[in-house]
Amino acid sequence: MNKMLVFILLNLFLIGIYNCQPNNPVEDKLKDQSTFSPSGITETATLAGGCFWCVEAPFEKVEGVISVVSGFSGGDEKDPTYEEVASGQTDHREAVHIVFDPQIVSYSELIELFWKQFDPTDAGGSFYDRGHQYSSAIFYHDDKQRQVAEQSKKWLDNSGIFSKSIVTEILEYKSFYSANDYHQDFYKTHTRRYQDYRKGSGRDEFIRKYWLIPEKDQYEVLSRYRLKTSLTPIQYEVTQENGTETAFENPYWDNKKNGIYVDIVSGEPLFSSRDKFRSGSGWPSFTKPIDIRFIFKKTDDSFGMTRVEVRSRFADSHLGHVFYDGPEPTRLRYCMNSAAMQFIPEEDMEEKGYGRFLPFIE
DSSP states (O other), X not given: OOHHHHHHHHHHHHHHHHHHSOOOBHHHXXXXXXXXXXXXXXXXXXXXXXXXXXXXXXXXTSTTEEEEEEEEESOSOSSOOHHHHHTTOSSXXXXXXXXXXXXXXXXXXXXXXXXXXXOTTOSSEETTEESGGGSEEEEESSHHHHXXXXXXXXHHHHSSSOXXXXXXXXXXXXXXXXXXXXXXXXXXXXXXXXXXHHHHHTHHHHHHHHSOOOOGGGSXXXXXXXXXXXXXXXXXXXXXXXXXXXXXXXXXXXXXOSEEEEETTTOOEXXXXXXXXXXXSSSOEXXXXXXXXXXXXXXXXXXXXXXXXXXXXXXXXXXXXXXXXXXXXXXXXXXXXXXXXXXXXXXGXXXXXXXXXXXXXX
16 A cells, blocks of 8 residues: 555544544633734633523624634533533533633623623523523633622622512533534524524513613714814814823813713713722723723724724724723723713713613712
8 A cells, every 4th residue: 555545544534533523612622712812811701691692792792802602501411412402401501602802801891791681580591492501690710700790790689770689690610512603603694583583582672671772873973073163172182083181180080979971972871980990090090881882992003002992882982092900800991081071970860861870880
């Protein structure tokens, strides 16, 4: 037998062995994902909120999230199939496995987005998907994640947003197995079916009832010409020309009142007094935004350094930058310009249409 034939047969044998292997836990599949992280640092979140199609999509749109994989977690069974999990034959739940860069988006921010995707008061499943396999859970990977999840759940339970108790379990992470390709990025590959599923299941109606879904037509954005006359020179310079106001010489750096900070251009809700801290920088600083869906982040290479710029989602106002030197639980410091924001005191929030954000300042 010549060497070429041996080589071909050996490769066919190895390919056959590989194809017969069960799915590996996603940790192995994504072990090289850190190379796609701007900072070179990654962390992982594993979350169950009912149908994984519907939980996967929102996180894939978040800056700092590197990958989101749909699959199964929480059970002891190895390499379960979708049919086994969906029919309740295992202890696994449908879940998503999120790899993210903590210097751009924090675990705390992801957990707060997670709460807005399902009914956390339903212990029997999720909307019309019933059974343990569709119930919600946060699978923590370390003690810090456990503390963040528990504190966030406690806040939600005490917020008054829901009349029933929050029943989402907080459990130690065991393993994760990815679903087959058909179930990955389902909102992209089967868009119409995905949208019909969300609507028909009642998920979208539920989210609209309890949470504000950010939409562009909710916020008026004036033309740059009109902004030139409606904004002060420093407000225009900061928001439209990426300027920076003078440290310690701006109205909100030392503001201690309760309330929220909104985009000066559009009124989009941005930050809460609850998350404000005195950083010593001379600019208003926050550990996280009210809702990461109202902001977006991009790399800023100006002035010979690489930073992460923060802009408002719909008005596209330059707000400031985010740095990885803040306090827990996020370790992020959103260093914002006062000129890019308007402060709405707690006592005026209801009158000005921000009443639904009152729980976020307590």
